[in-house]
Amino acid sequence: MTTPAAPRQPRSGCPISIALELLGDAWSLLIVRDLMFKGRRTYNDFLAGGEGIASNVLASRLRKLEGANIIEKRSDPRDARRYIYRLSPKGIDLAPVLVDLVIWSARHVQTDAPPAVVRSMREDRERFLADVRRRWRTSA
Amino acid sequence: MTTPAAPRQPRSGCPISIALELLGDAWSLLIVRDLMFKGRRTYNDFLAGGEGIASNVLASRLRKLEGANIIEKRSDPRDARRYIYRLSPKGIDLAPVLVDLVIWSARHVQTDAPPAVVRSMREDRERFLADVRRRWRTSA
DNA sequence: CCGGATCCGTTTCGATACTG
């Protein structure tokens, strides 16, 4: 007799567990990175500039991130058929995580990250984060 | 006509992209967390204490993490049938990422993280990280 | 018991074609 498909039990209240429920996949944090560091903000930006995400998967991740209030979507005032995605306050607060991920990668796997940027992240972390946040705030 | 299955193209050299190739799934960072913070270190520890990972998936993740030199495996000197997993230097260097994830979760989603611990992570981050590393080093 | 491997139904992914 076959089991009637139990739909993945909910996770514990452990903070990391909950965070990974939102971000624990191959693409979500890449979209956040695109928004935070690469100046990408439209569907086609992500599609072309990401590392080859499929369009259906992209749409699904954007929905999920928006549903979790990590990103916000609104239509471009200058072009009605275009939407602009933007990090929410909750989304920009992921900056420390991404910065640490860059530092870790630079140390342990070879990357194409400019050493000067990585050094600035590591040696002047608070200032780097403040800059990220300021750029985000002023680009409203 | 059907496409003959192109096997997932490699990713760019962007550090976050590369990191997520190793860690961008629902379980890998949970195993790292178990090792770093929860004192779990055997297969059955993860199986029972994790949030319900299936045994085949767990075995697959452990292989992947070991292959990436993030964890190390050796047999328990006191019980020949048991293996002990441990974070490598590369693995313990993920501590900042996990700490930031905890801080982010505590701020933006409700968790069961003890507020005192979170405050210590946030307000005395360097010291907290040094403690994590020291505990890891001395528990060799 | 411990650390997996195997089998199998279900779900998700990836690639591409198509649409408003």
Add this chain to the structure above:
DNA sequence: CAGTATCGAAACGGATCCGG
């Protein structure tokens, strides 16, 4: 431009089995 629709391939989750 911003997504759906479709479909085969791969991964997952659960249960069970197995060598030491």
